[in-house]
Amino acid sequence: MTVCKKIKNISKSNRVLFTTPSHDRTSFVIPEISEFIGRKFFFHDLSEINDLDNLAAPDEDILESMKHSAELIGVKDLFYLINGSSSGILAAMLSTLKENDKVLISRNCHKSVLNGLILTGANPIWILPEIDKEWGIFQPVSPQKTEEILDENIDVKAVIITSPTYEGISSDVKAIAEICHKKNVILIVDEAHGALKTFAPEIFGQNAVKSGADIAVQSLHKTCGAPNPCAILQSNGKISSEKIQNALNLINTTSPSYPMIAAIEGTINFLFSKNGQEKIKKLISDITQLKQAFEANLKIYFHNSNDPTKIVVKIKGISGFDLSDILFDEFNIEDELTNSSASILLTGIGTTKHKLKILEKALKTILSADYENKNSHSFVPLEAGKAEMSPRTAYFAEKEQIETDKALGHICGEIIAEYPPGIPLLIPGEKIGQKQIDYLKDKKKSIYVIR
Numbered sequence: 001m002t003v004c005k006k007i008k009n010i011s012k013s014n015r016v017l018f019t020t021p022s023h024d025r026t027s028f029v030i031p032e033i034s035e036f037i038g039r040k041f042f043f044h045d046l047s048e049i050n051d052l053d054n055l056a057a058p059d060e061d062i063l064e065s066m067k068h069s070a071e072l073i074g075v076k077d078l079f080y081l082i083n084g085s086s087s088g089i090l091a092a093m094l095s096t097l098k099e100n101d102k103v104l105i106s107r108n109c110h111k112s113v114l115n116g117l118i119l120t121g122a123n124p125i126w127i128l129p130e131i132d133k134e135w136g137i138f139q140p141v142s143p144q145k146t147e148e149i150l151d152e153n154i155d156v157k158a159v160i161i162t163s164p165t166y167e168g169i170s171s172d173v174k175a176i177a178e179i180c181h182k183k184n185v186i187l188i189v190d191e192a193h194g195a196l197k198t199f200a201p202e203i204f205g206q207n208a209v210k211s212g213a214d215i216a217v218q219s220l221h222k223t224c225g226a227p228n229p230c231a232i233l234q235s236n237g238k239i240s241s242e243k244i245q246n247a248l249n250l251i252n253t254t255s256p257s258y259p260m261i262a263a264i265e266g267t268i269n270f271l272f273s274k275n276g277q278e279k280i281k282k283l284i285s286d287i288t289q290l291k292q293a294f295e296a297n298l299k300i301y302f303h304n305s306n307d308p309t310k311i312v313v314k315i316k317g318i319s320g321f322d323l324s325d326i327l328f329d330e331f332n333i334e335d336e337l338t339n340s341s342a343s344i345l346l347t348g349i350g351t352t353k354h355k356l357k358i359l360e361k362a363l364k365t366i367l368s369a370d371y372e373n374k375n376s377h378s379f380v381p382l383e384a385g386k387a388e389m390s391p392r393t394a395y396f397a398e399k400e401q402i403e404t405d406k407a408l409g410h411i412c413g414e415i416i417a418e419y420p421p422g423i424p425l426l427i428p429g430e431k432i433g434q435k436q437i438d439y440l441k442d443k444k445k446s447i448y449v450i451r
């Protein structure tokens with residue numbers, strides 16, 4: 001626990017700090033905050049003072065801690081991310097791509113990938129994973145389709161896929177990595193939702209970098225119990241650590257939160273400890289018991305993926321949207337995401353058996369009542385619009401705001417993505433088609449288009 005120890009030692013010393021941050025290690029300016037953050041947070045919130053390392057150029061405790069974490073995980077390089085997987089995705093793209101490079105991206109990507117296109121100036125080509133219509137969720141990215149597209153586009157520099165998805169669907173990263181490497185293409189995997197793979201591969205499957213990906217990012221805050229927005233970036237070293245560090249320095253604050261860095265270190269150590277491993281197993285066993293409680297009921301289905309922490313549930317005769325509304329309105333239970341078929345409830349290392357019991361009871365009550373189906377939304381029409389210009393050129397072009405139903409044939413000037421999960425419907429530079437207008441007209445009154 002290098003970083004934690006360093007903070008504790010310095011906090012205990014009598015050093016008189018004429019440095020940032022200006023709260024001077026107390027919460028007197030905003031006392032209300034200390035009620036819910038705790039005074040200790042302020043006490044330990046230090047800057048890069050003597051004896052503490054610098055996340056932008058680590059060469060002491062942070063470097064030592066990151067190296068130790070990389071060793072525990074078994075990857076060459078590891079970076080602590082204090083601005084979520086989003087920052088790791090941007091850094092991965094900024095260290096791999098430059099203006100006009102071609103990059104193959106699975107269209108069910110997170111918004112940060114689109115931001116990465118704007119920052120790098122790279123041109124996307126898309127691979128659209130199939131949708132499992134019964135569940136309303138994306139299937140894995142097909143290795144065969146990836147190979148076909150790479151055969152047709154020999155100048156692709158990198159492939160970016162989301163694996164697992166929000167709903168726990170993992171692609172065959174090993175097969176896709178082999179294809180990419182045969183063709184000298186870098187594989188970047190957005191593994192934000194699959195951080196537990198790193199700590200329990202026997203349950204969740206091998207993580208992306210150990211399966212052959214060159215770079216992957218994982219959100220420790222999503223499933224591993226770390227606070228928002230702690231995350232990590234793992235790399236096999238093919239892209240040099242200097243390049244990745246430089247890219248991170250382009251987008252990161254120069255005042256990273258030391259308590260957050262310590263939280264990343266602590267989370268990794270905990271999950272590899274006996275306690276942490278037991279907690280992961282307990283979570284899986286509690287979720288299995290929840291599902292078993294419904295085994296005899298033919299009206300309720302749980303989607304089976306190799307990530308049981310994502311509870312994807314549907315009830316016969318009720319749309320996913322209605323199920324989500326009922327859970328919220330009548331049981332005060334909030335899901336993470338909904339589609340026309342299913343409600344998606346995320347769990348993680350902090351999910352207690354008690355909480356799962358509350359869900360079980362609510363689902364049983366819903367099953368015993370007679371609900372009328374009210375909502376049946378359509379799927380997002382995900383085919384990419386025709387790219388008329390690069391996302392970066394479109395981002396910087398002059399724009400005007402027009403009504404959505406008048407936007408047919410215009411070039412989109414903004415990222416339009418539904419949140420969550422932030423998957424793009426349209427991105428800057430794409431021509432707006434009738435399908436997109438039909439989908440958007442009741443949801444969004446106007447669109448920024450290129451003038």
Ligand SMILES: Cc1ncc(COP(=O)(O)O)c(C=O)c1O
Nearest residue numbers: 084085086110162190192219231
């Ligand atoms: C698939 C996917 N990738 C990346 C991210 C970004 O992760 P973070 O919130 O850690 O920045 C998200 C966030 O929801 C996501 O769903």
